[in-house]
Each structure stands twice: as structure tokens, then as C-alpha cells.
Amino acid sequence: xxxxxxxxxxxxxxxxxxxxxxxxxxxxxxxxxxxxxxxxxxxxxxxxxxxxxxxxxxxxxxxxxxxxxxxxxxxxxxxxxxxxxxxxxxxxxxxxxxxxxxxxxxxxxxxxxxxxxxxxxxxxxxxxxxxxxxxxxxxxxxxxxxxxxxxxxxxxxxxxxxxxxxxxxxxxxxxxxxxxxxxxxxxxxxxxxxxxxxxxxxxxxxxxxxxxxxxxxxxxxxxxxxxxxxxxxxxxxxxxxxxxxxxxxxxxxxxxxxxxxxxxxxxxxxxxxxxxxxxxxxxxxxxxxxxxxxxxxxxxxxxxxxxxxxxxxxxxxxxxxxxxxxxxxxxxxxxxxxxxxxxxxxxxxxxxxxxxxxxxxxxxxxxxxxxxxxxxxxxxxxxxxxxxxxxxxxxxxxxxxxxxxxxxxxxxxxxxxxxxxxxxxxxxxxxxxxxxxxxxxxxxxxxxxxxxxxxxxxxxxxxxxxxxxxxxxxxxxxxxxxxxxxxxxxxxxxxxxxxxxxxxxxxxxxxxxxxxxxxxxxxxxxxxxxxxxxxxxxxxxxxxxxxxxxxxxxxxxxxxxxxxxxxxxxxxxxxxxxxxxxxxxxxxxxxxxxxxxxxxxxxxxxxxxxxxxxxxxxxxxxxxxxxxxxxxxxxxxxxxxxxxxxxxxxxxxxxxxxxxxxxxxxxxxxxxxxxxxxxxxxxxxxxxxxxxxxxxxxxxxxxxxxxxxxxxxxxxxxxxxxxxxxxxx
Ligand code: ADP
Ligand code: ZN
Numbered sequence: 001x002x003x004x005x006x007x008x009x010x011x012x013x014x015x016x017x018x019x020x021x022x023x024x025x026x027x028x029x030x031x032x033x034x035x036x037x038x039x040x041x042x043x044x045x046x047x048x049x050x051x052x053x054x055x056x057x058x059x060x061x062x063x064x065x066x067x068x069x070x071x072x073x074x075x076x077x078x079x080x081x082x083x084x085x086x087x088x089x090x091x092x093x094x095x096x097x098x099x100x101x102x103x104x105x106x107x108x109x110x111x112x113x114x115x116x117x118x119x120x121x122x123x124x125x126x127x128x129x130x131x132x133x134x135x136x137x138x139x140x141x142x143x144x145x146x147x148x149x150x151x152x153x154x155x156x157x158x159x160x161x162x163x164x165x166x167x168x169x170x171x172x173x174x175x176x177x178x179x180x181x182x183x184x185x186x187x188x189x190x191x192x193x194x195x196x197x198x199x200x201x202x203x204x205x206x207x208x209x210x211x212x213x214x215x216x217x218x219x220x221x222x223x224x225x226x227x228x229x230x231x232x233x234x235x236x237x238x239x240x241x242x243x244x245x246x247x248x249x250x251x252x253x254x255x256x257x258x259x260x261x262x263x264x265x266x267x268x269x270x271x272x273x274x275x276x277x278x279x280x281x282x283x284x285x286x287x288x289x290x291x292x293x294x295x296x297x298x299x300x301x302x303x304x305x306x307x308x309x310x311x312x313x314x315x316x317x318x319x320x321x322x323x324x325x326x327x328x329x330x331x332x333x334x335x336x337x338x339x340x341x342x343x344x345x346x347x348x349x350x351x352x353x354x355x356x357x358x359x360x361x362x363x364x365x366x367x368x369x370x371x372x373x374x375x376x377x378x379x380x381x382x383x384x385x386x387x388x389x390x391x392x393x394x395x396x397x398x399x400x401x402x403x404x405x406x407x408x409x410x411x412x413x414x415x416x417x418x419x420x421x422x423x424x425x426x427x428x429x430x431x432x433x434x435x436x437x438x439x440x441x442x443x444x445x446x447x448x449x450x451x452x453x454x455x456x457x458x459x460x461x462x463x464x465x466x467x468x469x470x471x472x473x474x475x476x477x478x479x480x481x482x483x484x485x486x487x488x489x490x491x492x493x494x495x496x497x498x499x500x501x502x503x504x505x506x507x508x509x510x511x512x513x514x515x516x517x518x519x520x521x522x523x524x525x526x527x528x529x530x531x532x533x534x535x536x537x538x539x540x541x542x543x544x545x546x547x548x549x550x551x552x553x554x555x556x557x558x559x560x561x562x563x564x565x566x567x568x569x570x571x572x573x574x575x576x577x578x579x580x581x582x583x584x585x586x587x588x589x590x591x592x593x594x595x596x597x598x599x600x601x602x603x604x605x606x607x608x609x610x611x612x613x614x615x616x617x618x619x620x621x622x623x624x625x626x627x628x629x630x631x632x633x634x635x636x637x638x639x640x641x642x643x644x645x646x647x648x649x650x651x652x653x654x655x656x657x658x659x660x661x662x663x664x665x666x667x668x669x670x671x672x673x674x675x676x677x678x679x680x681x682x683x684x685x686x687x688x689x690x691x692x693x694x695x696x697x698x699x700x701x702x703x704x705x706x707x708x709x710x711x712x713x714x715x716x717x718x719x720x721x722x723x724x725x726x727x728x729x
Contacts, residue, residue: 041189041201109131123162147159174198214335228286240309249288404511413469417495568582635659
């Protein structure tokens, strides 16, 4: 059992070594499990912070942790990042020279190294096993564990031998990690590693900071350029289907003054590596790529991922969009969609076997449903991975921000469920549509389905309408797909209940990608919001970071990540201690890189006469300013106020007090996302007018005013903050 004291030590270690104040998601439970010496299986979406799950235990435990990782490029990158924290991590692979290997072995045997990254090929060698037997291995971590499974999307035969090799090293705890695991892959991994006993930790696949949008593929180049202009200087990836398209778009962007480079398997390897490095080192902002790009990349500050062409599967789409916003800051995922693309993709499959073609067709159909559906994108994606997202409105997808027209779907859902029942839960979507619409094809004839009571009852609506109803019934859990027979739909418990006691169900209309688009609607919403931090200082810090990165020959984010720079541009740290308290900055980084950043900030603060955190906050309550920064950042990310209060154990009242303080000390806060949900426009206007005409912003005066009697104290306070932010700050 872990007692509270130990828990605190883990947190302290987290801060001391990595500079983070809090664990994310499952990290802490996973780490505890590993520290208890248990086999552990971790499934976390990209960007959730898998690496820390083994890096921290490696530092806490005695001995050397071995990390098996499939990609040499990624290994170097991880080791660079760890070294920047002052951690002695190394890698062993074919790129090392003889003498480097000799030195590495010596250091490992002497116990100087804490983490050793190896490729599975290397572990295969007799001599390396002998060498590792001389070291004191603490545990083995297997990254990208789905590579073990043939059912995964990236099977690597050499991964199959891992278990045998580990066994030669003794009875060591094993931790397997992956970002994709359908149930089938998951079982495969555990079987292969003989760790059926492992504790499994599955995290939600919801990526809260990603915004999803699908737009019709019309005037796409124009739309693309406009989007990029609105997001100039940000890092992004644009995926295209063909090499030719990649070249074409990269050129188009260059001509239009953007720093972009192409990436695909047809390029000369040198050029490819250079383009990738240029992207990592911020020499270019945008990489235009086929899906060949991405596996080996974990650039944390990718701000957008655009699918210029429709991806082949929803799983691929999720993985690719997952490369945006790994650092937890905004990530915008935009897909251009057309039926034409789907037909093109179908044609690619024409030489495949019947079964393969059928599988590919089903994947494409999922893609089509996703794009055209009026349902929250997030809900759909999570549904696809077997997870239910229950929030009404996610607030971060096109379908939630601009909800589609709704209608009463009660009778329609009822008819579909009856059709499923009357056909004995043995048919799929198209057949059900034929039955309710009264279309007599061969199947209908051979099963005599024209004699069913439901036959033809829905003839007034078109086939697309009915497909949309069925898809929504699936997502809302009235129906489910049969696991054993592809395409067959069954009724869920919720559906049976509904048939017994129908209740109103609202459905929405699908997007119609065949008619002309409303130009205004599709171009207006770029989610990039105004910033609460000092953008000028932020840019200066970025420039400095780039300069230092160049000198040290490292990617910039290895020095400091964007969230840390944002925090510096909010709190203006001017001493080593203040800098070390910035999230993501440990003492190791302060020693290594701190000096020039502190100098820059000091100079900036003096020149601009800025009150720093140290000036404003009373010395004894350093934590107070941390809470303020946290609140500012969370509001910037449009997090619900209740959620913010909860995560800092504040009452709502306390949170409002903090927000008011922030506001009165001159920081603009944009609470529109919260206020708009609470008060309609006319009510907002009423309160706003009051403050515009009032002689004082005193709350008490406002509460006593007759015009304000309809409003709660909370509403008035929130509107006062809005008012102050817009006028006073
Ligand atoms: P994954 O391997 O799951 O895709 P990473 O391990 O690369 O994710 O982590 C993603 C990002 O999250 C990294 O930029 C990392 O620095 C950051 N991160 C990880 N853990 C934390 C934490 N506890 N607090 C803040 N940032 C974190
Ligand atoms: Zn949504």
C-alpha cells in the first residue's frame, strides 16, 4: 500500500525532475503499480503522457530501466529530451560506433545510466544479452506495444521475440504501452508477452484540447490559404493522399509565402530527413505529407492537422489528428471532405481480394458516416473506440458549435427499431432501409419481408434520411453492431426499453455535401482565441529558444515547451527559483538553459516597467500566483468554471473572487464561452448597459438596483468581469 507520505514524494520527484506540478490522468496509478513491481499494461491516447509512466519509475528505482522502442529516430529524440532534464539516459542501436558502445556498456555496468533505449533487433544479439546480465536491470518497458500484434496497424516481426529475450534477463517486471489497442490487439499483446496477469490501465481517448471540423471540399485551396493566413507562424501538418498532391500543395504554399516542405516516401532519403528536421527545428512551419509522415514524430506543439484528402479509415484519422496539441494546448483538426475522394479510395482497392475489398469498403463507409453526420464529432470518434461520451455539447467540434437543424425523431427511431425486431436482428443498414421504405429487392422478396407490418411505413422519406436515423440510433445506444457478423444490427437494452415506453428523441439532419456551401459559415470559425499572456514576450522567448536550440543542435521544444513559455510570459520569472516553479521547468533545466531566459525576461520587465509576480504577490503566498496562472490558462482553454474550481478545490465563490482579482490587476479574461451558455444576448446586454451607465462598479449597488432584480449575484459578477475586460483592461 502506498501511504500519503510516499504519494507526496512522488509528486516532489515529478516537480524536481520534470518540473510538472501534477500527474495527468492515469500516470500516478500506473507509476505506483510499476513501483510495486507489478506487470503493467498502459493504453493511453497519443499526447496523454505515456513516456513519463516509465521515465519517473526509472529515476525512482535502483538500477537501469530498459526501454524497447521501435524507431531509432524517436529514441534519439527521447534521449535528448531526458538529457535536457539532466537525466542520464542513453540509447543502444546500430548508429553507434564500436568505441561508443564500449563506453556505453561501461557506464551501464557502473550503474551511471538510468534509462537505456534499445531497438528490439539489438536485444536479439547474444553479446548484448550477456552485457545486460552484468547490469542491474530494474524493469523493462515496451513502447508502441501494438507492434507485437498482426492485428495492429504497424506489425513488426522482431517484436514477437521480445518475451524470450526478456526472460533471459531474469524475472523482471514488464510494462507495455500503446496508443492503439482494439480489444483484439490488446489480447494479442498480453498473450505474446505472457502478461495476462498484468494490471491494465485504459485511459479515455478523448482529446479535450482538439477541435474537430469537417468542411466540404470546395474551393479548397482558397480555404486552405485563408486558414493558414489566420494561423501564420504556427506549426502544422497537412495530409494528402498522393505524392503528387503533396508536391503541388507544398509548392502552392511556398508561392504564397508560407514556410512549407513536402514529405513522402518518394523523396530522396536525405531530402526527407532534412525536411523532417527543418520542421522539428522550426525552420519550416508546415509539413505537407502523405501518411508516411508522423510515426516517428512527437513534436509537441503541432497546432493544426489538416486532411486535404479524405483519410482511409476513422482509426487512421484519429491517429493523424492525434499529432496535434500533444502539449495540451490548442489543436485544430480540419478535414476537407467530398464523395469524390471516397470513390477514388475505393478504386485503389480494386485489385484486392474480395474480403479485403469488403473490409476496406466498411472502413470507408465509417468515414463517410462520420463526415456527414450531424452528431458531435467527439462522440462519434469515441463511440468508434468503444467509449461513450455523455456530454450534451462538447463545445469543440463544428457540430456542437454550430448545431444542425433538429427534428422530433421519436417515431422514426421507433419504426427502425421495430424493423430490426421484425427481421429478427439479422440484417444490416441497407436492408433495413429497403424494408421501411418499401423497396422490393431480391433480399426483401426471398425473405418475404414485404409482408412485415413495418414494410413501406417510411416511404415518405429518402434512403439517406433513414441511414442517418439508423446511425444516430447507433451512436445514442439504441442499436449496436453485432460483433460476430459484420454489418448486422441488433437492439440494445436501451432500445427495448424505449419501445416499451417511448420518450421524445431529438435527431438532427446530416450535412449535405452535394449542394453549394455557405461560404460564410465555413470560413468564419478559426478557433484561435485571443491570448491571456504577453504575446510579445512569448515571441521573444520563442526566438531565444530557437537560437539556443540551434547552438545545441536540439529541437526547440527540448529546451522548453510552449506551455512553459506561455507561463513565463504570464508570470515574468526573474530569479532561478521563480523560473523553476514554472510548470515543465525542473531545476535541471534552470541550470542548463535558465540563464539567458532570465536575462531576457529581466531586460523586458525593466524596459516595459512591468510588475512581476514577485512584485504583486505577497512573498508568503507564492502558491496564490500559481493558482491565478492556472485559472488564466484554463479560461484561455475554455474550460468550464465548475471544472476549474473543482480541480483546485475552490468553491465557485472563491473562484469568482480569484477571477475578479485577476481582472482588477489588469488581465483581460474572455469568459464568453461560459457566459453565452448562461445568459442570452438580450439579458447580457441589459446587464452590460447597467454597468455602462452606472457610476460605480460596486456589486452591492448593482444588487440593489431594480433593473438588476432578475439576475443572480453570480450572473452580475460574471458580466461585470466581462465588462471590465472589454472596457477597463
Ligand atoms: P505520448 O507518448 O503518450 O504520446 P508523451 O509522453 O510524448 O505522450 O507526452 C506528451 C506531452 O505531455 C509531452 O510534451 C510531455 O512533456 C507532456 N507531459 C507529460 N506528462 C505531463 C504532466 N504530468 N504534466 C504536464 N505535461 C506533461
Ligand atoms: Zn462536439
